[in-house]
Amino acid sequence: MRGRKPFRPRQEEPYKVNSKIRAKEVRLVGDYAEGGNEIMATDKAIKMADAHDLDLVEISPNANPPVCKVIDYAKFKYEQKKKQKEIKANAAKTVLKEIRFGPNTDDHDFNFKLNHAKNFLKDGAKVKAYVHFVGRSIVFKERGEMLLLKFAQALEELGQVEQLPKMEGKRMNMFIAPKTSKK
Secondary structure (H helix, E strand, C coil), rough: CCCCCCCCCCCCCCCHHHHHHCCCCEEEEEECCHHEEEEHHHHHHHHHHHCCCCCEEEEEEECCCCCCEEEEEEHHHHHHHHHHHHHHCCCCCCCCEEEEECCCHHHHHHHHHHHHHHHHHHCEEEEEEEECHHHHHHHHHHHHHHHHHHHHHHCCCCCCEEEEEEEEEEEEEEEECCCCCCC
């Protein structure tokens, strides 16, 4: 059994093509239909597509009658894949930056980390600010919450709070997302 490829089920075609179209009649749209929109028998539409060395593709199966188009199916599938890749590439990729505080963080450290957070938000990244409680410092939960709220207030013009301070184990987390600029 060496050298055999593992079984991979065939991917089902997303559109019905030519003889796979089961409707008695179809609405033909596009360049090959009279007036750009015409209802005709399915077998007649398939013969028309064959005459032009193209395929009859069912674009909208739920319409009554189903909407079909005479096109080169391989080229159509290629363009659909290309569109999907483009949409995926243009999707906003969110970056999450973390900033760690202790419950007893003093003003200088706070301002230093605040400047970093401002730069992250300007670049469009989300900021996860958290206070990490070590050992007995867990008794200062209020101090940690006040620190995070002060942090959020200082970043008010650049970002909006996505999640208010919330305890998770030995950490108190807060998420800040950049404000979307309206042009």
